[in-house]
Amino acid sequence: MFPLKSTTVIASLLFILPTHALAALPPIMSQTLPDGGQSWSLPVQTLLFLTLLGFIPALLLMMTSFTRIIIVLGLLRNALGTPSAPPNQVLLGLALFLTFFVMSPVADQAYREAYQPFSEDKISLETALERGTAPFRTFMLGQTRETDLALFARIAKVGDIQEAKDVPMRILVPAFITSELKTAFQIGFTIFIPFLIIDLVVASVLMALGMMMVPPATVSLPFKLMLFVLVDGWQLLLGSLSQSFFN
Numbered sequence: 001m002f003p004l005k006s007t008t009v010i011a012s013l014l015f016i017l018p019t020h021a022l023a024a025l026p027p028i029m030s031q032t033l034p035d036g037g038q039s040w041s042l043p044v045q046t047l048l049f050l051t052l053l054g055f056i057p058a059l060l061l062m063m064t065s066f067t068r069i070i071i072v073l074g075l076l077r078n079a080l081g082t083p084s085a086p087p088n089q090v091l092l093g094l095a096l097f098l099t100f101f102v103m104s105p106v107a108d109q110a111y112r113e114a115y116q117p118f119s120e121d122k123i124s125l126e127t128a129l130e131r132g133t134a135p136f137r138t139f140m141l142g143q144t145r146e147t148d149l150a151l152f153a154r155i156a157k158v159g160d161i162q163e164a165k166d167v168p169m170r171i172l173v174p175a176f177i178t179s180e181l182k183t184a185f186q187i188g189f190t191i192f193i194p195f196l197i198i199d200l201v202v203a204s205v206l207m208a209l210g211m212m213m214v215p216p217a218t219v220s221l222p223f224k225l226m227l228f229v230l231v232d233g234w235q236l237l238l239g240s241l242s243q244s245f246f247n
Contacts, residue, residue: 069102
């Protein structure tokens with residue numbers, strides 16, 4: 001057991017140290033910018049930045065071209081009949097880098113119009129967020145069907161939307177995701193057709209030869225791979241995917 005005097009000293013230190021630690025922290029300050037907004041001190045900006053980092057995966061899935069690309073690549077793998085080739089890591093890496101390629105003009109615009117003025121203390125955080133999301137709104141609106149926007153606007157009981165800038169993000173994001181899923185499955189259907197024809201032809205030939213014990217997928221796989229290589233499938237697919245976002 002500690003003596004009473006030592007216990008008193010330890011208890012006093014426990015109460016004093018947190019006070020000194022809080023006093024050593026930099027104060028939370030804000031200043032008024034020329035445009036009338038507020039600029040917060042570095043600790044607040046750091047806290048907001050670290051908080052936003054947790055939403056990056058969701059933003060990557062919901063507000064970029066990643067969803068369409070990864071679904072099409074997954075459907076291609078199923079159409080080829082190779083569920084483990086390319087591996088998941090390769091598909092994810094390819095989808096990520098292709099997403100960076102497609103979204104680079106949008107990211108550059110957001111960087112020039114939002115981050116650079118904000119880093120130079122020319123605009124407030126609220127203005128930077130508004131300017132930073134504007135290029136992504138334009139991108140998503142260009143890929144979203146009006147029927148999907150009307151559906152979620154009706155569900156949310158939002159009045160008539162006259163202009164694109166009036167579409168709330170809570171309606172635009174789910175409408176964009178719905179449109180991306182529909183587009184990805186349409187592209188996947190187009191990819192499946194030639195490989196399905198090969199499977200049907202191989203299965204018919206095997207039935208005619210009486211080789212019913214031979215799996216048709218095993219025989220058709222080399223022909224599907226040969227067809228994909230002969231038409232330069234990777235260049236055709238990735239090029240078409242990229243161009244689908246710029247048209």
